[in-house]
Amino acid sequence: MSSTTTAAPGRSEWDGGVSPMGVSYGKLMMWFFLLSDAFTFSALLVTYGLVRSSHDAYQGAVDAFTFSQAYWPIPEKVFEAVPFLHGVSLPLVFVGIMTFILIMSSVTMVLAVEAGHRMDRKAVEKWMLWTIVGGLAFLSCQAWEWAHFIHGAEAGDAVAQGTTFFGANLSHNQYGPPDFAAFFFFITGFHGFHVFSGVCLNFLIYYNTVMGTYDRRGHYEMVEKVGLYWHFVDLVWVFVFTFFYLV
Amino acid sequence: MEHSEDSVHVNVLPPNKEKIKKLWTVAGILGAVTAVEFVIAFAMHHGPLKTAIFIGLTIVKAGYIVGEFMHLRYEVKVLFWSILIPMIFVIWMLVAFVYEGIAISDVR
Numbered sequence: 214m215s216s217t218t219t220a221a222p223g224r225s226e227w228d229g230g231v232s233p234m235g236v237s238y239g240k241l242m243m244w245f246f247l248l249s250d251a252f253t254f255s256a257l258l259v260t261y262g263l264v265r266s267s268h269d270a271y272q273g274a275v276d277a278f279t280f281s282q283a284y285w286p287i288p289e290k291v292f293e294a295v296p297f298l299h300g301v302s303l304p305l306v307f308v309g310i311m312t313f314i315l316i317m318s319s320v321t322m323v324l325a326v327e328a329g330h331r332m333d334r335k336a337v338e339k340w341m342l343w344t345i346v347g348g349l350a351f352l353s354c355q356a357w358e359w360a361h362f363i364h365g366a367e368a369g370d371a372v373a374q375g376t377t378f379f380g381a382n383l384s385h386n387q388y389g390p391p392d393f394a395a396f397f398f399f400i401t402g403f404h405g406f407h408v409f410s411g412v413c414l415n416f417l418i419y420y421n422t423v424m425g426t427y428d429r430r431g432h433y434e435m436v437e438k439v440g441l442y443w444h445f446v447d448l449v450w451v452f453v454f455t456f457f458y459l460v
Numbered sequence: 461m462e463h464s465e466d467s468v469h470v471n472v473l474p475p476n477k478e479k480i481k482k483l484w485t486v487a488g489i490l491g492a493v494t495a496v497e498f499v500i501a502f503a504m505h506h507g508p509l510k511t512a513i514f515i516g517l518t519i520v521k522a523g524y525i526v527g528e529f530m531h532l533r534y535e536v537k538v539l540f541w542s543i544l545i546p547m548i549f550v551i552w553m554l555v556a557f558v559y560e561g562i563a564i565s566d567v568r
Contacts, residue, residue, distance in 0.1 A: 235536035248543055255550040259557045266561030267568070275506075289501060305501060312494055320487040323529050327480060331473035428470045444529045448522055454494075455518040459501055460511050 243438045247445045250407075254449050257403060258456050261396045268390055286389035288458045294361050308458050311354045312450065315408075318347025319447040322415075326440045329433025334422060337436060341419040344443065348412035355405045362397060397457070404453055407446050414439045486528045493521050 226233045234241055269284040278290050289304035296307070321343040328336030365380025365387050378385050386394035418439050427433045497517050504510045527533035532540055 233536070234539040234542070236539060241539070244539065244543055248546060251547065252550070255553065259550070259554050262554060263557040263561040263564075266558050267564035269565065287506075305498065309494070309498055313491065316487065316490050316494070319525065319529055320483065323483050324480065327476060327483070331475065332470050333472045333475075334470070336475070425468075429468050441530055444525055447529075448525045451518060451521045451525065455497070455514050459497060459514050 237434065239434065239438055240441070243441050247441060250445065251449075254403070254452070257396075257400050258452060261400065261456065264392050264396070268392070280388050282390060284389065286393060288460075291362075291388045292358075292458060296357055305458060307354065307358065308454060311351055311358075312454050314347055314351045314354065315447050315450050318344050318351070319444050321347060322440050322443045326433075326437050329427070329436040332428070332433065334425070334428055337422050337427075337433060338419065341415060341422060341436070345412060345415050345419060348408055348415060348443075352405065352408055352412065355401065355408075358401070359398075362394070400453060400457060404446070404449055407449065411439075411443050411446050414442060483528070486524050490521055490524055493517050 221230075224230075232238075232241075236244075265285050271278060271284045271287055275287065275290075278287055280286060280290075292308055293302045293304040294307065295301070295303045295310075321340045325337050325340035325344060328340060363380050363382070365378075378387050380387060381394035381397070383395055383398065384391055388394065418436055421427060421435065422433075427435065497514060500510065500513060504513075532543060
C-alpha cells in the first residue's frame with residue numbers, strides 16, 4: 214500500500230535503511246511473536262483433536278447422554294451451568310456470554326487505537342478502561358467456570374476404582390476420560406494466562422496514556438502493538454470456543 | 461497540570477465517523493456469526509457436516525478479526541503472506557494428527 218517506502222536507486226529495498234514490510238520494528242516483531250504463539254495454541258488444539266479422535270465418541274441420543282469414562286463427553290452436556298441459575302440446564306450459554314465479552318473488549322481496543330491515531334488522549338483513556346473492564350470480566354467468568362468444573366455436578370460419577378467422584382482434577386474427573394479435564398485445564402488455562410497478561414499490558418498502556426507519555430512521544434503506536442496482542446487473545450478464544458465447546 | 465514544564469501541544473483530530481461505523485459493523489458481524497453458531501449447536505445433529513460448518517464460520521470470524529481489527533488486510537503484501545503462509549503447516553498438522561487419532565482408535 215501507500216506506506217511502502219522506496220529504496221535509493223540501484224539498491225534493493227531489502228538492503229537496509231527502509232522498511233520493506235511497511236511497519237515499524239516493534240509492530241513487525243509483535244506480528245512474528247503472535248505467529249509463534251499461534252503455533253503453540255495450534256499444538257494444544259491439534260493434540261486435543263488427536264486424543265479426542267483416538268477415544269470412542271458417544272453414539273446414542275443427546276438427551277439420553279450420561280457421563281462415562283468409556284467415551285468422550287459431549288461438551289454441551291458438561292458446560293451447561295450459569296451463575297445464579299442453579300440446577301437450570303443452559304448448555305453453552307455461559308461460554309457464549311464469555312465470547313461476547315471478549316469480542317466487545319476487542320472492539321473497545323480497536324476504538325482506542327483509532328483514538329490514538331487522532332492523538333485524542335481522553336478517548337484513548339476511555340476505551341482502554343473499557344477494554345480492561347472487559348478483560349477482567351472475562352477472567353472473572355473463567356474463574357467461576359473453573360471453580361464449577363473442579364467442584365462438579367451433584368451426581369458425580371463412578372470412577373474405575375468403584376468410588377463416586379465429583380468434579381475434576383488432573384488425574385480424575387466425573388465427565389469422561391482423564392484427558393478431557395487435563396485438556397480443559399491446559400487449553401483454557403493457557404488462554405486465560407494470556408488474557409491475564411493482556412490485562413496487565415492494557416493497564417500499563419492506560420497508565421502511560423494518563424501520564425501523557427505518548428503525547429510527549431508524539432504517537433500512540435504502543436496502543437497499536439498491545440492492541441495486536443489483545444486481538445490475538447480474542448482470536449484464540451474464537452478457536453477454543455469452536456474446537457473445545459462446539460465441535 | 462496545565463502549567464507543568466513538560467506539557468506539550470497536541471493537535472487532536474476529530475473522530476473518523478466512517479471508520480468507527482465500519483468497526484461497529486465488523487463487531488456486529490462477529491456477534492451475529494457467534495449467534496448463528498450457537499443456534500447450529502442445538503439445531504443440527506452431530507456429524508462431519510456440522511463440524512465443517514463450525515470450522516467454516518470460525519475461519520470467517522478469524523478473517524474479520526485478523527483482517528479488520530488487526531489491520532492485516534491493509535498491510536503490505538509481503539507482511540500479509542509472511543503471516544498467512546506459515547499457518548498452512550498448522551492445517552496439515554491438524555489433518556495429519558486427527559487422522560492418526562482415528563487410526564489409534566481403530567487399533568484399540
